[in-house]
Amino acid sequence: MAADGSRYEFPDPPPPTKAVPAVQCFDMRGARVIVGAAGRGWRGDLRADDPIMRGGELWVPVLPESEFYRSEDDGDEAIAALHPVETVWVEQADPAMDRRTAPPHLFERLVDNESPPTRYPVPASDVHGLTGRRVWVWRSGEFLADLRCVCEAFENSEGDIAINVCAERDWYRWARTGKAPRIDEALIHLAWVEH
Known part of the structure; x- marks a missing residue:
């Protein structure tokens, strides 16, 4: 990937x-x-x-x-x-819900505390502290889920802004065993953070 x-x-x-x-x-x-x-x-x-x-x-x-x-x-x-x-x-x-990103302002984010809130994605480019966050990545016409970001944004060899991600299973295995995960690069404009 x-x-x-x-x-x-x-x-x-x-x-x-x-x-x-x-x-x-x-x-x-x-x-x-x-x-x-x-x-x-x-x-x-x-x-x-x-x-x-x-x-x-x-x-x-x-x-x-x-x-x-x-x-x-x-x-x-x-x-x-x-x-x-x-x-x-x-x-x-929920693919039937309006596809939008999380609102940036506090008063737009207030929720009814009777049930867990709906979580809207946030563009990875808008997030500080990406390392360890759960992300979605757009690849080959679909969103890949159950990924974790393993670094902050960087400029890759082609001059694009990118992040490195790994499978969530590998993220937890890395902590448990010390075995480094297989890392994949994703362009930052094709990545969203679960908020």
């Missing part, structure tokens, strides 16, 4: 990510989730497994993304916290 001939493409931003109540979702294994409660707060960067019944109630096993990827790599069972299904929301891209 090296920077390619798409230097003259200027696609619309990726679709926003909305939170859907877990009770409305099926096949949740590996899904990105948010846990929390209205008026209290929200916690993301989590992955779920399929819900289970316990004591006549539905619970969702949830674990940090780093543990999810460790378990996937090692083939081990991970110990997940059980959350009542009504406190779990599944993150989903």
Whole structure:
């Protein structure tokens, strides 16, 4: 996924990510989730497994993304916290929603705290501190997701502004094992940060 001939493409931003109540979702294994409660707060960067019944109630096993990827790599069972299904929301891209970027001004960003907010993309060129951020990259007519930025913006050998990205799985493996990830270059105008 090296920077390619798409230097003259200027696609619309990726679709926003909305939170859907877990009770409305099926096949949740590996899904990105948010846990929390209205008026209290929200916690993301989590992955779920399929819900289970316990004591006549539905619970969702949830674990940090780093543990999810460790378990996937090692083939081990991970110990997940059980959350009542009504406190779990599944993150989903919604292509039907208006494709726009996150508003820059505070009063435009205010949300109703009854559910996790819809997350709109931010052009990578507008973001300070890109390293470690989850990004979308436009490549070959589609958005690639589950990527992490591994550096700040730089000028590449062709004089374009670019960033380096890796697969999210490799990002977490790098922290856990020290094995450097396979890095791919992306032109900054074709990258968006999840806000």
